[in-house]
Amino acid sequence: MKGVIFTEFFSFIEENHSIEFLQETIEHSQVESEGVYTATGTYPFCEMGALLGSVVEKSGKDASELLKLFGLHLFGHFKNSSPNYFVGIDNAFDFLATVETQIHVDVKKLYPDAELPSFDIVEHTLDKFVMIYKSSRGLGALCEGLIAGCMEHFGETATISSRTLATDPITKIEFILQK
Amino acid sequence: MTERIEIYKAIALREKRSRQEAERLLDQKSLELYEKSNAVIKSRDELSELNSLLLSITSSSPDSIITVSSEYRIRSANRTAEQRFGLDESQMLDIPVDDIFPGLTGKLQALEAGRFNIENIYGVPTFGEPFPVEIRGRAGDIYQDVEYVIFAHDVTAKKQIEIKTKRIEQQVNEARRLEAIGTLSAGIAHEINTPIQFIGDNLGFLIEALAKISSSYQLYANLAKTVGADTNYQRELAAVNDFNKQINLKTMIKDIEESVMESRAGIKDVRDIVLLMKEFSHPGTLDDQPTDINKLILGVVKICGGRAIGVARVVTDFELTIPELLCKRGQIQQVIINLVINAIDAVEEAATADGTVSIATSFTDTRVCIEISDTGRGIPGELQDKIFDPFFTTKPMGRGTGQGLALAKNFIVNSHHGSLEIVKREGFSTTFRIELPRQPIQPLKLKEKYNDRAP
Numbered sequence: 138m139k140g141v142i143f144t145e146f147f148s149f150i151e152e153n154h155s156i157e158f159l160q161e162t163i164e165h166s167q168v169e170s171e172g173v174y175t176a177t178g179t180y181p182f183c184e185m186g187a188l189l190g191s192v193v194e195k196s197g198k199d200a201s202e203l204l205k206l207f208g209l210h211l212f213g214h215f216k217n218s219s220p221n222y223f224v225g226i227d228n229a230f231d232f233l234a235t236v237e238t239q240i241h242v243d244v245k246k247l248y249p250d251a252e253l254p255s256f257d258i259v260e261h262t263l264d265k266f267v268m269i270y271k272s273s274r275g276l277g278a279l280c281e282g283l284i285a286g287c288m289e290h291f292g293e294t295a296t297i298s299s300r301t302l303a304t305d306p307i308t309k310i311e312f313i314l315q316k
Numbered sequence: 317m318t319e320r321i322e323i324y325k326a327i328a329l330r331e332k333r334s335r336q337e338a339e340r341l342l343d344q345k346s347l348e349l350y351e352k353s354n355a356v357i358k359s360r361d362e363l364s365e366l367n368s369l370l371l372s373i374t375s376s377s378p379d380s381i382i383t384v385s386s387e388y389r390i391r392s393a394n395r396t397a398e399q400r401f402g403l404d405e406s407q408m409l410d411i412p413v414d415d416i417f418p419g420l421t422g423k424l425q426a427l428e429a430g431r432f433n434i435e436n437i438y439g440v441p442t443f444g445e446p447f448p449v450e451i452r453g454r455a456g457d458i459y460q461d462v463e464y465v466i467f468a469h470d471v472t473a474k475k476q477i478e479i480k481t482k483r484i485e486q487q488v489n490e491a492r493r494l495e496a497i498g499t500l501s502a503g504i505a506h507e508i509n510t511p512i513q514f515i516g517d518n519l520g521f522l523i524e525a526l527a528k529i530s531s532s533y534q535l536y537a538n539l540a541k542t543v544g545a546d547t548n549y550q551r552e553l554a555a556v557n558d559f560n561k562q563i564n565l566k567t568m569i570k571d572i573e574e575s576v577m578e579s580r581a582g583i584k585d586v587r588d589i590v591l592l593m594k595e596f597s598h599p600g601t602l603d604d605q606p607t608d609i610n611k612l613i614l615g616v617v618k619i620c621g622g623r624a625i626g627v628a629r630v631v632t633d634f635e636l637t638i639p640e641l642l643c644k645r646g647q648i649q650q651v652i653i654n655l656v657i658n659a660i661d662a663v664e665e666a667a668t669a670d671g672t673v674s675i676a677t678s679f680t681d682t683r684v685c686i687e688i689s690d691t692g693r694g695i696p697g698e699l700q701d702k703i704f705d706p707f708f709t710t711k712p713m714g715r716g717t718g719q720g721l722a723l724a725k726n727f728i729v730n731s732h733h734g735s736l737e738i739v740k741r742e743g744f745s746t747t748f749r750i751e752l753p754r755q756p757i758q759p760l761k762l763k764e765k766y767n768d769r770a771p
Binding site: 156161163172173174175176177178 | 333345
């Protein structure tokens with residue numbers, strides 16, 4: 138998993154709790170890296186699982202809810218760090234359609250070893266957007282948080298419903314966005 | 317308090333290690349970037365070199381290399397194409413391919429994917445005449461919207477050679493036909509010679525016999541005059557005289573004499589012509605022979621006279637004191653025949669009422685000169701360098717083999733060390749001047765001559 142997810146996760150925990158809470162979470166998780174991450178590095182996904190579990194345990198929050206909130210935070214970081222991907226796009230559905238064809242393509246150019254989820258667009262109209270999330274990591278809640286962040290960025294509202302199509306070995310979740 | 321200090325220390329340590337990790341990654345990425353940059357520079361240089369090589373290959377190609385879109389418009393053209401069609405790159409791009417190869421679009425439309433050959437098509441340059449091309453190429457998805465790549469080979473020279481070869485073949489066939497006719501003529505001349513010989517002899521006999529008959533008639537006339545007063549023979553004399561008067565015997569004898577004399581003169585002409593034909597058709601000796609050039613020319617005039625009837629007046633202007641010339645007689649005769657026939661043909665082409673062919677001779681201390689002139693249309697300046705080339709002729713098929721002047725030049729220049737050239741002569745449009753060196757009699761021949769006379 139890319140280091141930026143870890144570093145942003147730490148920012149997210151710091152913002153919502155405290156730097157001390159973060160440090161305790163790291164120590165509690167007993168991750169091998171001892172919480173030493175850089176945005177451009179690549180680290181084992183299992184450390185994210187351990188960190189997440191530690192936060193849930195210490196905070197008593199629901200893991201899915203935590204991931205959705207982290208997704209919202211992550212989208213905010215993304216729009217600040219990569220404004221070029223928003224140029225010429227004025228709605229959330231059009232932006233979501235570019236994730237697979239532009240953003241992931243560019244990430245692969247910079248980090249050929251990156252393991253990215255895939256988004257298959259099933260339907261794309263003015264008021265409805267249907268996509269299938271596929272990943273071996275099963276971070277559907279994080280994806281939902283990112284989608285919500287996107288809608289919020291463009292000032293749009295839509296009901297987001299999801300349906301899990303498969304979980305093993307690949308998680309497949311259908312997201313339906315209806316305005 | 318101590319516990320919080322430990323946390324902050326741990327945080328500080330983690331941040332420090334994170335910074336160190338970031339610096340390590342930065343170094344690593346910098347190194348990767350440097351190596352990738354070098355690889356990119358190397359690839360760029362290789363691509364540039366490859367591009368230069370490709371450009372050099374296409375530019376130096378003798379063929380026009382053109383790519384064509386699925387809309388049958390030109391997408392690219394190499395330098396050869398630009399030069400051949402007189403268009404620069406911007407003028408060629410996006411024009412319909414039919415603009416430079418009329419009719420090509422239809423042929424391309426009929427193609428299936430893969431390699432193809434197209435013949436019988438012409439390229440049309442901005443300036444100059446259309447030129448024939450043979451096209452080889454490939455149809456299919458070549459590159460982006462390029463559907464066809466065309467290699468157009470200019471076959472102008474090839475077509476010209478084909479035409480020339482065909483013409484030479486026709487001329488060789490014509491030469492063979494004429495050779496066969498020549499062989500046949502030699503046989504006919506040989507066969508005619510014998511009957512002509514005895515016809516001449518018989519006419520000689522008839523002339524002698526007629527002279528005797530005439531003498532006998534004269535004796536009778538004298539007798540009739542002597543016995544004319546004798547009444548005993550009046551009846552018989554009257555019968556003979558009446559018959560003689562009736563048949564006009566005296567005049568008849570005179571007419572017969574004249575007819576036979578004319579016949580003998582005519583048959584002598586025929587015999588002379590047959591002898592000339594035999595001589596002309598005979599391969600002849602390659603030894604030099606003493607030759608009376610004026611006499612040789614008169615023979616040629618006799619042979620060619622028939623061809624000049626109704627076409628040209630053939631006149632001679634001889635230097636009568638011209639000495640005998642040592643030459644290969646058969647060759648010189650053939651050269652003069654060729655030139656005289658050409659002169660008659662030239663006059664016939666001009667179709668003038670008073671066309672003239674003139675043959676003049678002269679000599680100096682070292683050379684004998686023969687000039688054959690005509691009042692035809694003349695030879696255009698641009699052709700004067702070509703007329704001595706083998707197989708060059710301006711005559712229609714069946715009239716010339718293109719060998720006459722080439723052979724003449726060979727005989728005069730190479731066999732006799734003389735010269736054959738076109739000169740200006742007042743009153744004539746074309747004059748061929750032959751100059752032959754007056755060779756001294758060979759010492760060996762003098763010795764042979766002396767030995768022959770020795771006792």
